[in-house]
Amino acid sequence: MIERALGSSFRDPSGYLFERDGVLLRQIQRCYAPHYDSLMTSGLYTELVDRSLLIPHEEVADTGGEAYRTLQPERVAFVSHPFEWSFSQLQDAALTTLRIARTALRHGMILKDASAYNVQFHRGAPIFIDTLSFEKYEEGAPWVAYRQFCEHFLAPLALMSYRDIRLGQLLRVHIDGIPLDLTRALLPRRAWLSVNLFMHIWLHAGYQRRYRNTSERVRVRPIGKKSLENLIHSLESLVGKLRWRAAGTEWAEYYAGDSYTESGSDDKCEIVARYLDCAKPASIWDLGANTGAFSRLAIERGIPTVAFDVDPACVDRSYREARRAGETRLLPLLLDLTNPSPAFGWAHAERASLIERRSADLVMALALIHHLAISNNVPLVRVADLFAELADRLIVEFVPKCDPKVQQLLANREDVFPDYTREGFEVAFGSRFEIEERTPIRDSERTLYLMRRWSADSKRATSPP
Amino acid sequence: MGSGDRWLAVGAAVAFEFVSGAAGASWSGNSQLAYVDPGTGSFILQALVAALAGIVVTLNIYWSKIKGFMGFGSKPTDAENSNSFDSADD
Numbered sequence: 001m002i003e004r005a006l007g008s009s010f011r012d013p014s015g016y017l018f019e020r021d022g023v024l025l026r027q028i029q030r031c032y033a034p035h036y037d038s039l040m041t042s043g044l045y046t047e048l049v050d051r052s053l054l055i056p057h058e059e060v061a062d063t064g065g066e067a068y069r070t071l072q073p074e075r076v077a078f079v080s081h082p083f084e085w086s087f088s089q090l091q092d093a094a095l096t097t098l099r100i101a102r103t104a105l106r107h108g109m110i111l112k113d114a115s116a117y118n119v120q121f122h123r124g125a126p127i128f129i130d131t132l133s134f135e136k137y138e139e140g141a142p143w144v145a146y147r148q149f150c151e152h153f154l155a156p157l158a159l160m161s162y163r164d165i166r167l168g169q170l171l172r173v174h175i176d177g178i179p180l181d182l183t184r185a186l187l188p189r190r191a192w193l194s195v196n197l198f199m200h201i202w203l204h205a206g207y208q209r210r211y212r213n214t215s216e217r218v219r220v221r222p223i224g225k226k227s228l229e230n231l232i233h234s235l236e237s238l239v240g241k242l243r244w245r246a247a248g249t250e251w252a253e254y255y256a257g258d259s260y261t262e263s264g265s266d267d268k269c270e271i272v273a274r275y276l277d278c279a280k281p282a283s284i285w286d287l288g289a290n291t292g293a294f295s296r297l298a299i300e301r302g303i304p305t306v307a308f309d310v311d312p313a314c315v316d317r318s319y320r321e322a323r324r325a326g327e328t329r330l331l332p333l334l335l336d337l338t339n340p341s342p343a344f345g346w347a348h349a350e351r352a353s354l355i356e357r358r359s360a361d362l363v364m365a366l367a368l369i370h371h372l373a374i375s376n377n378v379p380l381v382r383v384a385d386l387f388a389e390l391a392d393r394l395i396v397e398f399v400p401k402c403d404p405k406v407q408q409l410l411a412n413r414e415d416v417f418p419d420y421t422r423e424g425f426e427v428a429f430g431s432r433f434e435i436e437e438r439t440p441i442r443d444s445e446r447t448l449y450l451m452r453r454w455s456a457d458s459k460r461a462t463s464p465p
Numbered sequence: 466m467g468s469g470d471r472w473l474a475v476g477a478a479v480a481f482e483f484v485s486g487a488a489g490a491s492w493s494g495n496s497q498l499a500y501v502d503p504g505t506g507s508f509i510l511q512a513l514v515a516a517l518a519g520i521v522v523t524l525n526i527y528w529s530k531i532k533g534f535m536g537f538g539s540k541p542t543d544a545e546n547s548n549s550f551d552s553a554d555d
Contacts, residue, residue: 207506234518
């Protein structure tokens with residue numbers, strides 16, 4: 001029996017997450033017992049689970065010692081970080097948190113934390129994953145998680161909406177939310193025309209500054225339940241009204257561009273579909289997915305797919321389309337593959353890197369190689385190395401130098417890529433993968449490949465180049 | 466804190482005293498499980514914001530009623546419709 005505590009689960013004394021023989025479990029300590037019992041008996045758990053707002057769990061019959069209960073929560077297929085979410089994803093996660101806070105109050109409980117990391121995307125929608133975030137509501141008590149909510153959700157959303165979408169990446173630096181004084185300094189003056197933003201950020205930052213060096217215990221005014229509901233309502237109204245318009249980003253109009261003729265695009269779809277039917281993967285990572293046109297070929301075949309793209313507009317569009325269609329298997333996420341999410345937080349163990357979270361058995365990399373090899377100067381063999389580290393199977397498109405898109409990349413720079421040829425590509429990738437199929441795409445110079453990673457045995461038997 | 470900030474903070478505090486009518490009262494509860502640092506300023510501000518939010522909510526309700534009465538009821542925009550959440554179930 002192998003037990004391993006999760007690196008992310010150490011702050012809350014109520015309990016912690018651990019893995020036993022690969023099964024995810026949550027231990028509840030005795031100090032949390034009254035709150036857990038209240039969660040389960042007040043009707044809150046049932047309501048939240050029925051509304052798909054809280055991850056369901058089962059109690060496992062092996063308690064003892066410090067443990068009051070051991071739970072086995074339903075497992076989320078892919079754990080994403082808040083800075084990998086698009087604007088709409090972060091907004092939906094924020095609204096989910098507030099809905100849960102409001103529902104908890106109705107059942108005589110309160111959310112004791114409001115970390116964005118407590119929300120994950122599960123079966124296409126945001127869901128709260130921390131069963132231990134609830135405690136019994138005490139009349140007059142303020143909302144302890146108010147600051148955390150503002151810093152984890154409101155600050156990045158306001159910055160993305162009012163200033164620049166890229167400021168959402170500040171969440172990558174600030175693991176416990178974007179400081180409100182920084183948010184206040186970065187937001188434009190017109191933001192303060194919103195009474196709610198003025199209160200929750202401008203005034204909030206001012207109060208934090210005023211009391212930052214307080215060492216004595218402060219007298220806190222009692223807040224009635226109705227006032228708490230008003231507070232949550234005002235946050236909901238503010239968050240729900242924030243908007244970001246994805247105009248003018250690089251890729252959002254890609255498929256309306258001139259990369260393919262209509263028949264070439266249809267042909268590419270047919271080839272990818274055939275490769276998918278042949279490989280039959282259990283799950284897919286689509287790297288450089290754009291708005292997910294090819295991810296959807298996988299989804300149609302019932303294959304869960306994480307669709308990564310560097311463009312926030314593409315990810316946002318893909319997510320909103322998936323929500324509208326009630327699509328449960330597609331998870332669009334924001335990722336710059338040239339600088340992927342690292343392991344971060346305490347001892348580099350709190351939040352896992354992209355590679356540590358690998359979960360697919362097939363990687364798709366369509367119309368991506370030229371961006372990595374030419375725009376970012378990554379040698380082809382290193383691209384092959386990364387893909388081989390991520391999955392067993394690969395569907396990859398080679399875009400040659402004569403292609404208009406590559407010509408565009410090379411228009412105003414030195415061509416220092418003598419090996420960037422189809423032959424060079426096959427040599428580089430052939431050292432890591434067995435090329436199972438290669439198919440030219442009609443009306444273009446591009447080629448699609450289906451590959452399988454060399455296993456130690458097959459490599460010895462066939463001795464590839 | 467700049468002079469403008471101070472002015473607003475004072476104004477807000479006066480408004481709070483006015484709306485809360487709870488001068489002198491304090492919440493003495495203490496949750497041992499509140500492991501998240503609520504932040505002293507955030508803790509103090511919260512009562513003020515909750516009271517102001519109450520006023521904003523009330524004003525919004527009356528404003529909608531006045532608009533409705535005058536026949537200027539606003540239709541939801543496409544952007545509002547596209548929001549993934551509707552609040553009808555709460």
